Amino acid sequence: MRILFLGDVMGRGGRAAVVERLPGLRERLKLDFVVVNAENATSGAGLNADHAKALLEAGADCLTLGDHAFDQREMLSFIEGEPRIIRPLNYAKSAPGRGARLYEVKGRKILVAQVLGQVFMKRAFDDPFSAVDATLRAHPLGGQAQAVLLDVHCEATSEKMAMGHFCDGRASVVVGTHTHVPTADAMILPGGTAYQTDAGMCGDYHSVIGMDPAEPMRRFVTGMGKGRFTPALGEATLSGLFVATDDRTGKAVEVAMVRDGGRLAAAGP
Numbered sequence: 001m002r003i004l005f006l007g008d009v010m011g012r013g014g015r016a017a018v019v020e021r022l023p024g025l026r027e028r029l030k031l032d033f034v035v036v037n038a039e040n041a042t043s044g045a046g047l048n049a050d051h052a053k054a055l056l057e058a059g060a061d062c063l064t065l066g067d068h069a070f071d072q073r074e075m076l077s078f079i080e081g082e083p084r085i086i087r088p089l090n091y092a093k094s095a096p097g098r099g100a101r102l103y104e105v106k107g108r109k110i111l112v113a114q115v116l117g118q119v120f121m122k123r124a125f126d127d128p129f130s131a132v133d134a135t136l137r138a139h140p141l142g143g144q145a146q147a148v149l150l151d152v153h154c155e156a157t158s159e160k161m162a163m164g165h166f167c168d169g170r171a172s173v174v175v176g177t178h179t180h181v182p183t184a185d186a187m188i189l190p191g192g193t194a195y196q197t198d199a200g201m202c203g204d205y206h207s208v209i210g211m212d213p214a215e216p217m218r219r220f221v222t223g224m225g226k227g228r229f230t231p232a233l234g235e236a237t238l239s240g241l242f243v244a245t246d247d248r249t250g251k252a253v254e255v256a257m258v259r260d261g262g263r264l265a266a267a268g269p
Helices: 010-029 049-057 077-083 126-137 157-167 214-222
Strands: 002-006 034-036 062-064 099-104 108-116 147-153 175-177 193-194 238-243 252-260
Touching: 002 147, 002 175, 010 049, 010 214, 010 252, 034 147, 049 062, 049 077, 049 126, 062 099, 062 108, 108 126, 108 175, 126 147, 126 193, 126 214, 157 175, 175 238, 193 238
Parallel strands: 002 034, 034 062, 108 147, 147 175, 175 193
Antiparallel strands: 002 238, 099 108, 238 252
């Protein structure tokens, strides 16, 4: 299976880049399945229904969320009727939506799941390792699912790396999101799991993690805020991870960082 994961879509610029370029990427890379993290797609904070529809229509097969999952309140109801959107596994059990779901791909099945980290996060979410373990036990790789992708939405690189090793041989792909900066460590772990600590963002890199630099710089320099953070609107780079898997074992056989357009150097398989 040929899978593309795109990192956090950041505001209007990130959405526009995905809508414009994802169809071409699907064709060029002969993709079977595309997962897009969209939790910052609406003004940098959450995802609304219209923007979700636009990303799905552009060629995303599944959208993941994160700690901003329900910043746009309409997502509380919209997610219940849209199975192509998943929120983190370790949210409160009363939260709407699901944290993992099986999707059909040309006669095969892929499990997509997401989990939130605990280290340096503003809220104390439930244990991510227990949540992931239960999900992977219920969907053994190469059995019910021909591929398994886990989006690890974390602040700490160490926690993401630990999750990669925890899932090695049990998932096809473990990829980090949340910090909006692509890490140069795409690899296949010893057990056959493709891994990258952070996929980066789909947004304008002439920014402070996707935000127009003026307000973040003011707060860093003076310790005082004057206005709201607003997403930067320059040309966006699509940042993500390409993985090819063996349908029989579910293990990764190829992995490559993807960067398309914008200010960062191009990369891809």
